[in-house]
Amino acid sequence: MMQLTQALHRAVQTRHRYPATIYNGRQRSWREIGDRVPRLAAGLRGLGLQPGDRLAVLALNSDNYIELFFAAAWANLVLVPLNTRWAIPENVYSLTDAQCAGLLVDDAFAAQVPDLLASHAMAQVVYMGEGPTPAGMQGYEALIERSSPMPDECGQGDDLCGIYYTGGTTGHPKGVMLSHTNFCAASVNWIATLHFSDQTVYMHSAGLFHLAGASPAFALTLAGGTHVCLPKFDALLAFEAIQTHRINYVLFVPTMINMMLNHPDFDRYDLTSVRYCEYGASPMPDAVLAAAIEKLPSWEFIQGYGMTETAALTVSLPWRFHFDGEHGKARRAAAGRASYGVDLKIVDPEGRELPRGTPGEIAVRGAQVMLGYWNKPEATAAAIRNGWMHTGDGAWMDEDGFVYIVDRVKDMIISGGENIYSREVENAVHAHPSVRECAVIGVPDERWGEAVLAVVTLKDGKAATAEDIIAHCHRLIANYKCPRQVEFRDALPLSGAGKIMKNVLREPYWKDRKRSVN
Missing domain, CATH: 3.40.50.980 (Rossmann fold)
Structure with a gap:
């Protein structure tokens, strides 16, 4: 029970x-x-x-x-x-x-x-x-x-x-x-994988509405540690809380870490009480990770990968694999290996497991996988097939079980650690009276990982500026989902079936990168 x-x-x-x-x-x-x-x-x-x-x-x-x-x-x-x-x-x-x-x-x-x-x-x-x-x-x-x-x-x-x-x-x-069962299994997994104990003094900076906030809250309660709550992330509040309460465990998305490292008051605070820092929701740029390791030498960084549908954590990369040495070559480019109680495989579109090194889709099975989507049986059936949750993330696995994410099967953008589904943004853009067609893609961004770009064609005889469309979107959807850039075109590239070819729109922005996500 x-x-x-x-x-x-x-x-x-x-x-x-x-x-x-x-x-x-x-x-x-x-x-x-x-x-x-x-x-x-x-x-x-x-x-x-x-x-x-x-x-x-x-x-x-x-x-x-x-x-x-x-x-x-x-x-x-x-x-x-x-x-x-x-x-x-x-x-x-x-x-x-x-x-x-x-x-x-x-x-x-x-x-x-x-x-x-x-x-x-x-x-x-x-x-x-x-x-x-x-x-x-x-x-x-x-x-x-x-x-x-x-x-x-x-x-x-x-x-x-x-x-x-x-x-x-x-x-x-x-x-x-x-x-x-989902939450309890996730809590035991978290404790075993990420070193929570009754001595953990943990700072909540991720929103508790999100599984990156709720899942550690449940696990920390099971461990009997101490919850230190910030209303929301703010670099200065984080500095003050760490120093005042001698916090020894934190969780940040890479954007937050970058903001802290570049804050003018960074050197004014004693942050040495922190033992562990989990980072996730988006990959950590290696330059940011290198700067964090240099400036925060007492911190051990652990990467976590998961999703709401799996009650958060499913894959982790321990600190020791961030470096070349006795544990082999550095695996910083990897999301990590399956955490405890999680079955994970890389599959083809039919759900068949692929050989190591072959890109496919991450599928997950275990006690953490959701019951389904509320009032959406068709979406549930599409996501959970034969007991396996199909994540929509494209990846490959090496011979030692390390998973490397390379793409997204789902039409999704991750900006500042937040998932943004292109369709949501496209619906908002399409509601503007001057817009005829729209395609939303993610493009590389040094601060946020990825930024939302709307590629738009206008109706004949209609006019709109990028500022008009962005302001229109702000009235309908969350600020972080709104386009940061708008590109106007006379026509969008279409496939033989008449579908917009987003790969063609993305290609100029990602052509010099090793993977098509950031």
Whole structure:
């Protein structure tokens, strides 16, 4: 039997005197978290929420968010974390698609509530911020104070635990359904692969709405370590937190590391407490990694690769393989090898395993693979075939099991560690009244890894500038998804079947590179 709340029970039992969460000058012990979570669960159920109901949260990272993960599971509710970087229409889609019965917001998003609920009314909205509770909302702390603790009614095994929305190739987000088994297996994998322990003081800088934030939160709770929460990534906040709290474990996307290394105040802070730094979501440019190794000699860097559909971590590259030496040649170009409890192979379009060194698609099997996509049986059947999750990432595997990512089967861009599906951006661009045709591709970018480029043809007699189209997109989709560049053409290259040939559009930008992703 696997239940998400097992992690909390163990942490309270073995680490009750020790710090559980640190946020905004506030520290709570595991004993305090163990008291608050059953009360919060009872408060949520007291609002009329029933087992299996979907409960959305739109908030920046905080100690309350960590509690909510476990309170929702304790009450047998399905948590739906909303993306803090998405535009309102994108999160409205998720709320409506999941038919959420309740919503929690903090200070950063309380003002969005009327727009979020305009097309999807909900009986209960809970304010989990730091200020006075807005009119018409329930107060988070008041719920805890007035509620008696309820018994743990957590689901188990393959029961649905969370729905995490990710971009979609069809232009709409897809809700990834993750179970208690998914999260528990991922936590054990994380501890075994990435060295979490009860001595870990971990800094949350990745958003908790994302599996890069949530998965380590679950694993760290199981280990009984300490969560230090930053509202969101900021280089200066990260420096201050590391120095003040003697943080020994961090997770960053390469863009964040580059921002820190180039920050004017980098040398003013003592960052030597950090032992491990996991990096992932996009490959680390070797120049950035070399600079990080030089400037942060006490840090050990570990690369991680995964996806929402596999509850995050599936492949990792340990520190020792970053160098030539007793372990062989440096494997910095590799994403790593399959982590514990994960079956991985490189397959052809029919799902047959390919010989070592032959490029194909990464397929993954194991207890971490999602239940499927919420209300999308066809998409689920296309992704999970014969028990194997087909990732959409093109790669090859060497004779020692190291995986090298070379391309994406899916039409996806990764910019600053965020997945951007071209179709979502194309839908936004096409909505501009002057646009006739559009193709969106990723092009190399030194800061973000890849940048979004929209190649556009205009309708006869219509005019638009790049600035017009970019501003139009900002009203419809998240800022990070919007094109950074717009290129106008008289016509787009078409195949014999009439499809836009994106490989032709990409080729001038990638022709001198070893791989067609960055």
